[in-house]
Amino acid sequence: MFAPSLQTRATLKDLLHLAWPVVLARIGIMTMGLTDAIVVGNWSGLELAYSSLAMTPTMIVVTTAVGLLMGVQVMTARFLGEGRRHEAGAVLRRGVTYSLQLGLAAMVGLILLGPMALRHLGLADGLAAGASPVLIVLALSMPGYLVSVAAQLFLEALHRPRAGMWAMWVANGVNLALNLLLVPDVLGLGFDGAVAAAWATLFARTSLAVFLIVYIVRMPEARALGVFSRPRRDPPAEREQRKVGYGAGSSYFIEVAAFGAMTFIAGQLGAVETAAWSIVINVSAIVFMVPMGLSSATAVLVGRAYGARDGRGVLLAGLGGLCVVLVLSLTVGLALLPMAAWGASAYNRDPALLAVVVPALVLATLFFVADGIQVVSASANRAAGDVWWPTIMHFAAYSLIMMPLGWVLAHGIGVNGLVWAVIIASLVSATLLTGRFVRVARRLQSQGLPA
Secondary structure, three states: OHHHHHHHHHHHHHHHHHHHHHHHHHHHHHHHHHHHHHHHHHHOHHHHHHHHHHHHHHHHHHHHHHHHOHHHHHHHHHHHHHOOHHHHHHHHHHHHHHHHHHHHHHHHHHHHHHHHHHHOOOOOOOHHHHHHHHHHHHHOOHHHHHHHHHHHHHHHHOOOOHHHHHHHHHHHHHHHHHHHHHOOOOOOOOOOHHHHHHHHHHHHHHHHHHHHHHHHHOOOOOOOOOOOOOOOOOHHHHHHHHHHHHHHHHHHHHHHHHHHHHHHHHHHHOHHHHHHHHHHHHHHHHHHHHHHHHHHHHHHHHHHHHHOOOHHHHHHHHHHHHHHHHHHHHHHHHHHHHHHHHHHHOOOOOHHHHHHHHHHHHHHHHHHHHHHHHHHHHHHHHHOOOOHHHHHHHHHHHHHHHHHHHHHHHHHHOHHHHHHHHHHHHHHHHHHHHHHHHHHHHHHHHHOOOO
16 A cells, blocks of 8 residues: 555656646747737737737648657657667657658748738638738748757656756746837837737747757757767657657647638627737636646656556656646646736737627636646557547537537627637547547556557
């Protein structure tokens, strides 16, 4: 009876020690978008709508690409669990190469197809034309941003997440300073508003990538990890790294595309509704970074236990992550309730806009817990070798349920209808994914892990 208690405590201690800098780093990612939204929103509500519409297709591409890179984190953690520390550098090198390829493809695709797509979405007059230049500038940041993601995932799997955390917050400071200078065009450069904020984001993201790569190559253990060694061909490991990425990328694409569709539905309602939904989804996305960080920490511990052939460790790491995210998500949701009006007014003080935003933001707190549980359980499943079922379950919840329900409810009750659709879809996703993880982990515990 005593040994399991010790293992459980050790698992929770490892989870919390790894999770807090990862959570802060993920919050830093969204804070960059929050900074843009607040500075641009206070400059102009219309410019905020442009920024939101331009960010939506870029986030669909970015989030999908981040999922495709999740194999870097999972395979690094598994190699460490298997005692193959010297092969971790091979995972990083494959990940950085892959991230550059994805980043360049995303940049070209967004520049060529993004503005055309915006023009054919039936948006209110002027919104597509205003959002297109912003989209093009954001597209230029894709290569640097995805390289920084690969580097950050590698450091987290090594249990060195603080470097990524500090780098992210320094990049946020750079982004804020540039926003304050460029959005009102203090320097007289001839552009302002949402386009200026996009240029600030481009510079901050590229700087972040450079810093993280330099940090990794200067680590004392870089050579022992194989960072400088040309990796030998390892087809099984290469396939598994891609497989994890394909599963995560597919899930992320399904989810973020569904939320992007909700933004375009809001765009059909009008500029006020679009700006209101962008505020609701921006605040929700910042809150979501807490469970997102916990999901990353959970995946590292589950992957390490999987690599060590420890079935009980897989179960404890996953359940530990779910318990922690339940408590934290509930706490954050309750804390936000009395602050909804203040938080909404930080973006824009237009009474017509606030009348739509505040009730929707209060309602949005209902899906925080379910959304947190579903992302942690999905990551735990993939780290435990169950790659495709989370994707199928995400498709069922967000494509088959949330999108059609969102369209019907939005055209009936406005922005609140979009929020209700998210609540229902998140509950479905959380229930399916948690049940799936418990089943997978118990099977691994009872039948043993594959060699």
